[in-house]
Amino acid sequence: MVDRVKVLRVDGERLEELLAVAVEDAAPEEVMPPVVGPPGWTTERQEAFRDWHRARRSGLAGPLRESTFAITHDGRIVGSARLALRAGHDVLETGMWLGRSHRGRGIGTAALRLLLDEAARAGARAVVADTEAHNTAALGALRRNGATLVTSRETAGIHAELAPKKMPPPSPPTTNP
Numbered sequence: 001m002v003d004r005v006k007v008l009r010v011d012g013e014r015l016e017e018l019l020a021v022a023v024e025d026a027a028p029e030e031v032m033p034p035v036v037g038p039p040g041w042t043t044e045r046q047e048a049f050r051d052w053h054r055a056r057r058s059g060l061a062g063p064l065r066e067s068t069f070a071i072t073h074d075g076r077i078v079g080s081a082r083l084a085l086r087a088g089h090d091v092l093e094t095g096m097w098l099g100r101s102h103r104g105r106g107i108g109t110a111a112l113r114l115l116l117d118e119a120a121r122a123g124a125r126a127v128v129a130d131t132e133a134h135n136t137a138a139l140g141a142l143r144r145n146g147a148t149l150v151t152s153r154e155t156a157g158i159h160a161e162l163a164p165k166k167m168p169p170p171s172p173p174t175t176n177p
Contacts, residue, residue: 005110007069007081007118010053014070017077019049025099031080053080060085060092060122069118071096071111078102081115083122090125109141112162116145120164129160 010018022031023041028049035048059067066084070077079098086093094115098108119127129147131138133156142149147160 004074005107005114006072007111007114008072009059010057010068010070010080014077015050015053018053018070018080019046021077021079021099022049025101026079026097031097056082067118069115071098071107073102073105073107078107079111081111083115083119083127086128090123092119092122092124092127094119094127094129103137108137109144112141112145116162116164124164127162127164129162131158131160132156133158 008014022028023046028035028039028041028045032045032049032052035042035045037044053068056062056064056066056068058064060083064084066082069081069083071079071081079096079102081094081096083092083094085091094112096108096111096115116127129138129142131142133139133151139149139158142160142162145162147162150159150161151157152159
């Protein structure tokens with residue numbers, strides 16, 4: 001599955017494709033922070049979705065210290081993921097969503113594995129995620145990627161911590177004889 005899934009930084013073209021997937025295959029509250037107004041994918045909510053992703057284009061080095069990615073499966077955008085700096089410069093937080101029609105097929109597990117690779121390249125020693133006890137798909141993806149899970153005593157929340165794989169140093173360039 002991993003070879004069929006990719007995580008690609010959200011740019012202008014991908015942003016419009018990602019929004020189309022969200023509108024067609026997800027509820028706003030599943031994919032973005034709350035926006036005041038009537039329910040559903042209003043014009044205001046669609047623009048807030050665009051603004052949220054645009055604000056993160058400068059990546060981990062930018063003012064929000066966060067990057068967003070389009071998750072693709074077989075070349076089609078099916079959801080989104082993010083990495084955000086937390087607790088200094090060596091802990092990243094992640095989160096993701098997939099369109100309803102793409103859930104339960106191993107895409108989230110594969111995307112999380114790729115995000116861990118991104119985190120390793122960024123120098124992270126840990127990646128954290130928070131979810132709810134009822135989100136069995138997220139818990140499965142986290143477990144399959146080696147997460148340590150801690151259940152909150154006060155809420156139904158679950159905190160996960162993952163260790164990115166250490167990336168080997170780049171190979172020296174080879175020369176052709």
